[in-house]
Amino acid sequence: MANIKKGDLVQVISGRRADRGKQGKVIEVLVDRNRVVVQGVNFVTKHVRVGQTQRGTKTGGIETHEASIHVSNVALVDPETKKPTRVGFRTETVTKDGVEKTVRVRYAKKSGKDL
Secondary structure: OOOOOOOOEEEEOOOOOOOOOOEEEEEEEEHHHOEEEEOOOOEEEEEEEEEEOOOOOEEEEEEEEEOEEEHHHEEEEOOOOOOEEOEEEEEEEEEEOOEEEEEEEEEEOOOOOEO
């Protein structure tokens, strides 16, 4: 089970000075490269070739979008204190329709709340 998943609220703890301390939701997790894309963080400019759509409108130019950040540079935000925290895992037994099942649950180490 991964520490950081898509949709989690994270805070940038190191990296660019302009982005350090910012919080945002994880848009995408790139598992094979150990990177995450965070909403509103690490903007880069991309030059896109000018083209035309079928309706005749022009596309292209200079666009800005979020680039990926290494997963070690972000920390999950504690839902209770809204500050960065480490992630822990614990196993819980869940009974559903008379069948017991063990489930791994992520929790914030600072407050103990489930994520």
